[in-house]
Amino acid sequence: MYKLFLTLRYLRKRRIAYFAIAAVMLCSAMVLIVMSVMGGFLDLLKTKARGLLGDIIIDNRSYSGFPLYDEFIADISAWPEIEKATPVLYSYGLLRFSETTQTQTVRVVGIRLADVYVVNAFKSGLYYETYYPGTTSLAPQAQPRVGFDVQQTIEIRDERGTRVGTGPRPVLPPEYQAALERSWAAGLRDTLTPPTELTAILRGAGLPEIVGVYDLVDDHGPPRFTGNELPGLIIGRDIIAERLPTAAYKRFWAYPRGCVVALTLLPLSATGTADIPVKQPFRYVDDSRTGIYEIDSQHVYCDFELLQKLLQMHATERVDPETGRTIGTVPGRASQIQVKLRPQVAGRPVRPEAVAQRLSEHYHALAADPRFDLGFDDRLLIDRVEALTWEESQRHIIAPVENERRLVTILFGIISLVAVVLVLCILYMIVLQKTRDIGIVKSIGGSSTGVAAIFVTYGAAVGLVGALSGAALGIVFVHHINEIQDFLTWAFGWRVWSREVYSFDAIPSTVRVEDTVAVIVAAILAATLGSLLAAWRAGAMQPVEALRHE
Amino acid sequence: MSSATRPSAAARPPASADALLVAEAVQKTYAMGRTTLVVLRGCDLRVRAGEFVAIMGKSGSGKSTLLHILGALDVPQDGQVYFGGAPVFAPPGRRRLRTTALDVLSAAERRRIALRRRAFGFVFQFYHLLPELNVLENVLLARMVGTRVLAWPAARAAARADALAILERVGLRDRLRHRPSELSGGERQRVAIARALVHRPQILLADEPTGNLDAENGAALLALLKGLHADGQTIVLVTHDPGVAAQADRVLLLEGGRLRTV
Ligand SMILES: Nc1ncnc2c1ncn2[C@@H]1O[C@H](COP(=O)(O)OP(=O)(O)O)[C@@H](O)[C@H]1O
Ligand SMILES: [Mg+2]
Numbered sequence: 054m055y056k057l058f059l060t061l062r063y064l065r066k067r068r069i070a071y072f073a074i075a076a077v078m079l080c081s082a083m084v085l086i087v088m089s090v091m092g093g094f095l096d097l098l099k100t101k102a103r104g105l106l107g108d109i110i111i112d113n114r115s116y117s118g119f120p121l122y123d124e125f126i127a128d129i130s131a132w133p134e135i136e137k138a139t140p141v142l143y144s145y146g147l148l149r150f151s152e153t154t155q156t157q158t159v160r161v162v163g164i165r166l167a168d169v170y171v172v173n174a175f176k177s178g179l180y181y182e183t184y185y186p187g188t189t190s191l192a193p194q195a196q197p198r199v200g201f202d203v204q205q206t207i208e209i210r211d212e213r214g215t216r217v218g219t220g221p222r223p224v225l226p227p228e229y230q231a232a233l234e235r236s237w238a239a240g241l242r243d244t245l246t247p248p249t250e251l252t253a254i255l256r257g258a259g260l261p262e263i264v265g266v267y268d269l270v271d272d273h274g275p276p277r278f279t280g281n282e283l284p285g286l287i288i289g290r291d292i293i294a295e296r297l298p299t300a301a302y303k304r305f306w307a308y309p310r311g312c313v314v315a316l317t318l319l320p321l322s323a324t325g326t327a328d329i330p331v332k333q334p335f336r337y338v339d340d341s342r343t344g345i346y347e348i349d350s351q352h353v354y355c356d357f358e359l360l361q362k363l364l365q366m367h368a369t370e371r372v373d374p375e376t377g378r379t380i381g382t383v384p385g386r387a388s389q390i391q392v393k394l395r396p397q398v399a400g401r402p403v404r405p406e407a408v409a410q411r412l413s414e415h416y417h418a419l420a421a422d423p424r425f426d427l428g429f430d431d432r433l434l435i436d437r438v439e440a441l442t443w444e445e446s447q448r449h450i451i452a453p454v455e456n457e458r459r460l461v462t463i464l465f466g467i468i469s470l471v472a473v474v475l476v477l478c479i480l481y482m483i484v485l486q487k488t489r490d491i492g493i494v495k496s497i498g499g500s501s502t503g504v505a506a507i508f509v510t511y512g513a514a515v516g517l518v519g520a521l522s523g524a525a526l527g528i529v530f531v532h533h534i535n536e537i538q539d540f541l542t543w544a545f546g547w548r549v550w551s552r553e554v555y556s557f558d559a560i561p562s563t564v565r566v567e568d569t570v571a572v573i574v575a576a577i578l579a580a581t582l583g584s585l586l587a588a589w590r591a592g593a594m595q596p597v598e599a600l601r602h603e
Numbered sequence: 604m605s606s607a608t609r610p611s612a613a614a615r616p617p618a619s620a621d622a623l624l625v626a627e628a629v630q631k632t633y634a635m636g637r638t639t640l641v642v643l644r645g646c647d648l649r650v651r652a653g654e655f656v657a658i659m660g661k662s663g664s665g666k667s668t669l670l671h672i673l674g675a676l677d678v679p680q681d682g683q684v685y686f687g688g689a690p691v692f693a694p695p696g697r698r699r700l701r702t703t704a705l706d707v708l709s710a711a712e713r714r715r716i717a718l719r720r721r722a723f724g725f726v727f728q729f730y731h732l733l734p735e736l737n738v739l740e741n742v743l744l745a746r747m748v749g750t751r752v753l754a755w756p757a758a759r760a761a762a763r764a765d766a767l768a769i770l771e772r773v774g775l776r777d778r779l780r781h782r783p784s785e786l787s788g789g790e791r792q793r794v795a796i797a798r799a800l801v802h803r804p805q806i807l808l809a810d811e812p813t814g815n816l817d818a819e820n821g822a823a824l825l826a827l828l829k830g831l832h833a834d835g836q837t838i839v840l841v842t843h844d845p846g847v848a849a850q851a852d853r854v855l856l857l858e859g860g861r862l863r864t865v
Binding site (some may be wrong): 059066489496595 | 734
């Protein structure tokens, strides 16, 4: 009983033990934070990759793309495992906003919007499509403008809710207004974006808020579409809007929905050289956020067929260079096919690796298919086509991060040895200070092993208290890590997490139970280990010598 | 002290050959660099149950060393000590002079630990109380030492009653919550005596208990010891003060590493 009693008493009376506890606490918190942030980074990387790409990606890693994508998709759509497949085209271009001279290089992605909605999580990252469902389209369209419904008079209140007058009700063109009212009725609210004058007025009147930025009609007349019809363009959110520290985005009056932007593209010839640039005006119909900064600050999305035509990758007639006569067709090309799988077929789960393997084989078989009379170049492009699961396709990104997580955890664990040394020093010091007490305890019948046990228990207790408080500290820190970062940025202008470097715009983190338990157990073991030397020293003291100690 | 809380001498197990504690040819030397300091050259001693024996000697003559060996705190190079007829140390050839941190692995050490827990009670010149513990806790510690954690809740009440009784006896019943630093020298020494007696040892070993006290406190302490002896407590007391030694039944002189009767 004396062991437990003295351990507890020494814990309470020896203030210096608090330093050891603090060291263990900080080290366990540090390791846990590192593990959680790296783990969260990894998790986010995986979910984002999957959300962006679908289950299987078919690609040949060539800027020239590959042919027969539609024929291939038609074939595989009959497979029971395939839910949907869609071609994607990638290119580069210059984006220019018509109102300003601002120009920016962008990655242009050609998509079939309706298909992409099915294949990956693109739709959930769209802003206007969320609040005005069904209105985002890549087809040619005019600009929708907010007008007034003179039949309805609404009360206009200022921000304090005081009535300042009445006026006609602002409304969007009917299909847009109907879409808004549908999402409003379904309970969708944009609580993040700061209110505009328009949303404030509508909110004051208790009407569906027209969120986002729309141009107003010039004449106080009814809502309508203006301007010529131009194809739609979805723009990465970090290109068109400004991210606020609250994680909301601020859209600018200069860039209302439907405003004109121009894209300049460089088509590549079959030989891989850039010819004459082509310019195409678009209307900004929506903005997309994947959460990966590199994508959201660089990607714009337009219609697949349109981009193909602009890049001259669409199907054309093949002309005999000598006779000038048409001898067949050059097939159109795509850069990638994204595939969504059904989770199971006939009650059995679908294995993506196996399906990817079969998809590759099927594509290669197309090269020799007599149905298509392919040129040598096209066959070469098809030969390089490969189907990979999203995990495999992202392995080159995910595997290094996994390794890094392990490495950093080990490194921080090694750094945590400092805490072990500190526990050792402090306990050793206590043992030396308590030499006479050890002699006394032995003289009244305490065994050496018992005295040693006092200090081992002491070390374990330091470890336990330190590890538990460290885990708590780590969890709280991780939970508020973005607030802490925003505070640091605000107070010192010091941004630890760079969106540009780490892709994600917020610091990700996942506190895993198994990580927490591992850190706690390791900290307790380490502190106990640190106490062994001091405990041995205490146990090996000769009672008489300890009693004679000055 | 009532006989209800302290067993009488007759209630204790009979010592073999009527001597409770026997020392035979005990030798102790200290290695001092190249030379060796011979402190005990061969001490013989027999202490019967209920006896009050005083050992006198000049400072540095080896009194404390002898008492530590008698109380199984120290190990002599040669000679043997018997408690209740049983040897306390291993035969000289197989004797380890130093304890290790794993002393519970050695049978001889285990026996000595058991003796310290139950048979002996030590009182030191410099009190040797634990500064972090209050009076009651210092006394109770001597009972905790022999009790397992799980057995403590059941044993606690009895231990506490014994501790309170013995503290009453030494006149510190009203100072239970005081720290040693809040007590006078005489009070501290009385706490030390309470601690040495709370487990009802067969022998009280006192090493110059009055050495640090003024005349008045010293006399009071001596009176306390005499009272304990009158109740049947066996006492071995070490002192350099003839006045203190005169209170004992028998006085021995330690001189030149040997004990002789005066
Ligand atoms: N650990 C030790 N190492 C060396 N010499 C010691 C040690 N302990 C005691 N001595 C010596 O042994 C002698 C006897 O000491 P001690 O038993 O304390 O004498 P006393 O109690 O009679 O004053 C002294 O000369 C002392 O210096
Ligand atoms: Mg002495």
